[in-house]
Amino acid sequence: MCGICGFYGTGGDPAIQGTWNEKGNLAGPGVQAQKHILSSMIDSLGHRGPDGQGMHIQGPIALGHARLAVIDLITGAQPVSNGDGRYWITYNGEIFNYLELREELRAKGHRFRTESDTEVLVHGYEEYGIDFFRRLNGQWAAAIWDARREELLLCRDRVGICPLFYTKVGKKILFASEVKALFRDPEVPRELDLRGLMETFTFWTSVPPQTVFHGISELPPGRWIRFGRESVEEGSYYEFDFPEYSREDVGSGTAKQYAEELREVLREATRLRFTRSDVPVAAYLSGGIDSSVTAGVIQQFTQTELKTFSLRFSDNEFDEGGYQEQMVQRLGTDHEAITVGYRDIGKIFPEVVRHAEKPILRTAPAPMFLLSRLVRDSGYKVVVTGEGSDEMLGGYDIYREAVVRSFIARDPVSSRRGEIIRHLYPWLQRNPTAMPAMARSFFSQSLDDADPALSHRPRWQSASGISRLLGEGARAELSKYDVTEDFVARIPAEAGGWHPLSRAQWLEVKSLLAGYLLSSQGDRMLMANGVEGRFPFLDPNLIDWAAKLPPRYKIMGLDEKFILKHAFRDMLPQEILKRPKQPYRAPDAASFFGTSLEWLDELTSPESLKASGIFNPAAVAHLVAKCRKRSGQGMSNFDNMAVTAVLSTLLLQREFGLS
Amino acid sequence: MGAEPEADADALMTEKRKRLNMDEKKITQPIAELREMQRDRGNPERSVLETAMFLEDVFGIRLEDSEMDEAHLGSDADLETLTSLVVQKLGGPEDGDRDVTGSGPGSHIPGEIPGGLRNTPKSEA
Numbered sequence: 001m002c003g004i005c006g007f008y009g010t011g012g013d014p015a016i017q018g019t020w021n022e023k024g025n026l027a028g029p030g031v032q033a034q035k036h037i038l039s040s041m042i043d044s045l046g047h048r049g050p051d052g053q054g055m056h057i058q059g060p061i062a063l064g065h066a067r068l069a070v071i072d073l074i075t076g077a078q079p080v081s082n083g084d085g086r087y088w089i090t091y092n093g094e095i096f097n098y099l100e101l102r103e104e105l106r107a108k109g110h111r112f113r114t115e116s117d118t119e120v121l122v123h124g125y126e127e128y129g130i131d132f133f134r135r136l137n138g139q140w141a142a143a144i145w146d147a148r149r150e151e152l153l154l155c156r157d158r159v160g161i162c163p164l165f166y167t168k169v170g171k172k173i174l175f176a177s178e179v180k181a182l183f184r185d186p187e188v189p190r191e192l193d194l195r196g197l198m199e200t201f202t203f204w205t206s207v208p209p210q211t212v213f214h215g216i217s218e219l220p221p222g223r224w225i226r227f228g229r230e231s232v233e234e235g236s237y238y239e240f241d242f243p244e245y246s247r248e249d250v251g252s253g254t255a256k257q258y259a260e261e262l263r264e265v266l267r268e269a270t271r272l273r274f275t276r277s278d279v280p281v282a283a284y285l286s287g288g289i290d291s292s293v294t295a296g297v298i299q300q301f302t303q304t305e306l307k308t309f310s311l312r313f314s315d316n317e318f319d320e321g322g323y324q325e326q327m328v329q330r331l332g333t334d335h336e337a338i339t340v341g342y343r344d345i346g347k348i349f350p351e352v353v354r355h356a357e358k359p360i361l362r363t364a365p366a367p368m369f370l371l372s373r374l375v376r377d378s379g380y381k382v383v384v385t386g387e388g389s390d391e392m393l394g395g396y397d398i399y400r401e402a403v404v405r406s407f408i409a410r411d412p413v414s415s416r417r418g419e420i421i422r423h424l425y426p427w428l429q430r431n432p433t434a435m436p437a438m439a440r441s442f443f444s445q446s447l448d449d450a451d452p453a454l455s456h457r458p459r460w461q462s463a464s465g466i467s468r469l470l471g472e473g474a475r476a477e478l479s480k481y482d483v484t485e486d487f488v489a490r491i492p493a494e495a496g497g498w499h500p501l502s503r504a505q506w507l508e509v510k511s512l513l514a515g516y517l518l519s520s521q522g523d524r525m526l527m528a529n530g531v532e533g534r535f536p537f538l539d540p541n542l543i544d545w546a547a548k549l550p551p552r553y554k555i556m557g558l559d560e561k562f563i564l565k566h567a568f569r570d571m572l573p574q575e576i577l578k579r580p581k582q583p584y585r586a587p588d589a590a591s592f593f594g595t596s597l598e599w600l601d602e603l604t605s606p607e608s609l610k611a612s613g614i615f616n617p618a619a620v621a622h623l624v625a626k627c628r629k630r631s632g633q634g635m636s637n638f639d640n641m642a643v644t645a646v647l648s649t650l651l652l653q654r655e656f657g658l659s
Numbered sequence: 660m661g662a663e664p665e666a667d668a669d670a671l672m673t674e675k676r677k678r679l680n681m682d683e684k685k686i687t688q689p690i691a692e693l694r695e696m697q698r699d700r701g702n703p704e705r706s707v708l709e710t711a712m713f714l715e716d717v718f719g720i721r722l723e724d725s726e727m728d729e730a731h732l733g734s735d736a737d738l739e740t741l742t743s744l745v746v747q748k749l750g751g752p753e754d755g756d757r758d759v760t761g762s763g764p765g766s767h768i769p770g771e772i773p774g775g776l777r778n779t780p781k782s783e784a
Binding site: 247252403404406410415419423551552556 | 695705713718724727
């Protein structure tokens with residue numbers, strides 16, 4: 001994984017066009033300025049690629065690269081071209097099946113100068129065009145320049161592991177792995193986008209192409225966009241979808257058969273991600289099932305001791321150390337852990353927001369930042385992690401909620417059906433007053449089985465309450481949009497024939513996975529310290545297999561990830577196998593208000609709140625006072641979310657100088 | 660020639676029995692897997708409601724509140740009992756044309772399309 005950036009002067013803009021002469025070389029009075037901008041863009045991505053820098057400037061194109069050297073340490077520098085120099089590429093990511101593809105391309109006459117996967121990508125594009133992306137098993141964001149047609153193509157992996165942003169200023173197209181690189185061009189406006197903000201306050205993330213920066217777009221996962229001098233063309237090479245649900249499949253396979261298939265497909269996905277590297281690969285071990293399984297499978301491919309890393313919390317409510325230790329003992333790994341306290345999170349939070357480049361509703365990314373720093377300090381730069389398992393194999397409470405809500409929706413007046421809620425969340429039984437309220441708020445909303453967003457509306461509605469803290473101007477502007485219905489309208493028409501669980505999976509993958517888990521909590525926190533994450537559960541073969549898996553093998557009754565547990569029950573300790581699902585969380589308000597933080601006092605002063613112009617100063621002051629009074633302890637779920645959202649938005653504004 | 664209709668009827672009955680047997684296996688197998696998962700877990704009340712939810716989802720049937728109890732769905736209800744319940748809900752063995760796909764006469768949920776999902780208008784999807 002690396003950082004990429006660049007720009008394309010499509011013509012007619014003196015600031016750009018004047019910098020290149022007829023021979024295609026940089027020339028003219030603006031040359032130094034343009035070179036300086038590209039160099040500055042690359043510098044801003046230095047955390048993503050501390051091992052080297054490269055640039056290619058030709059005619060109207062400037063491509064930049066900050067390298068994290070993982071494959072082909074000697075000759076893998078970028079940008080690189082195909083054989084005749086027609087295509088140039090700057091690319092971030094890994095193509096795990098590059099060796100097989102290279103052999104195929106060699107057989108077709110392609111000659112390779114390096115041992116890198118990058119060169120395979122540019123030759124494959126030369127041979128097959130956009131169709132080649134469908135053949136890639138990997139994670140990537142790439143910019144490919146076609147010097148003959150003078151076209152710039154941007155493309156991104158299927159689920160959004162690697163980020164890619166672009167913007168247009170006059171006739172200049174700029175692109176980069178991170179928005180901070182785009183801002184190195186002074187012409188790029190720095191403005192908060194209220195629609196993107198509202199999406200974040202609803203879905204926990206803006207949904208690509210929307211971002212929280214006005215005029216800046218994020219290339220959606222599975223898509224490409226091609227800029228010519230006078231044209232823009234875009235399309236998808238991949239759609240995340242499901243087969244039409246039919247009960248004809250009942251009895252056509254068994255748990256035993258599917259478990260065997262899963263072991264095969266996950267084993268191969270893990271093998272590719274563990275062995276295709278020229279530097280040592282470590283693994284995260286959270287104490288949950290997913291990372292325990294991936295670490296366990298990795299052990300099958302190595303004779304040397306596997307290095308594992310995990311995160312612990314000084315607050316027992318969040319700590320999973322006991323489970324981690326069990327798995328370490330079972331696997332016999334060389335293990336290191338970092339223990340994180342409230343102050344650690346509060347102190348690092350501004351830096352976390354700077355890297356996340358969007359408001360965050362939870363502090364959970366902050367400990368991930370500290371964990372990747374430990375990985376880097378320990379001499380590793382690649383880790384295998386368990387992300388994607390919950391999304392593909394049915395691990396989330398929101399999926400179980402979806403199944404339960406469908407059950408209740410079939411007969412809303414039934415008194416018996418609602419009783420299942422207490423088994424969905426046994427802890428509710430300890431709180432007899434919260435139980436009815438929770439049940440009402442979470443399970444009686446929009447109980448229409450035909451609603452394609454049945455599963456997600458309660459979460460969205462809860463999060464969108466943050467918008468009540470916005471100032472009058474922002475609220476007036478936002479009244480023009482209905483971000484929820486706009487997103488629901490994107491659900492494909494075929495989804496009407498999917499199982500309700502599949503529809504919930506689609507919504508989750510298209511919003512939270514790409515925009516938050518793989519981004520704010522994933523790539524951004526890993527690459528902030530120059531660490532690459534690899535995700536066997538997001539292998540395209542596993543994704544396709546899981547999409548066809550009958551839903552009951554994902555959630556069997558109320559039991560989540562049934563088939564994963566069934567397939568790997570011999571590998572995991574019983575305590576891990578049978579433990580109740582515990583979502584990864586970190587302390588929120590307590591991390592800010594349980595300790596003294598200089599930046600917090602300054603950020604929440606009446607003057608700062610007024611200057612921000614986004615929030616209602618009185619409403620925010622009230623929330624902050626409430627948190628302070630309790631040192632951030634015992635806050636409601638909503639207050640924790642709201643205060644984290646407000647602080648991260650204010651930090652983002654300050655960090656990037658957003659108006 | 661006169662014996663032919665009788666032979667046809669016999670063949671039809673045999674075919675119906677074959678389909679019935681095949682369908683019963685299709686019904687029994689998922690239920691057996693659910694029961695295996697629930698085994699040794701305790702919490703009979705959870706198992707009853709979980710079983711109700713599972714049967715409705717997997718077979719496209721609808722259960723009454725009065726059927727969501729220990730007697731019908733609890734640990735005393737063995738595979739045969741649960742299979743019979745599903746068969747009955749799907750239209751019963753006497754109806755040889757029953758269909759576990761949810762599109763046959765046993766599909767009890769109003770507004771469902773074959774496959775058991777509500778027929779969502781495209782504009783809503």
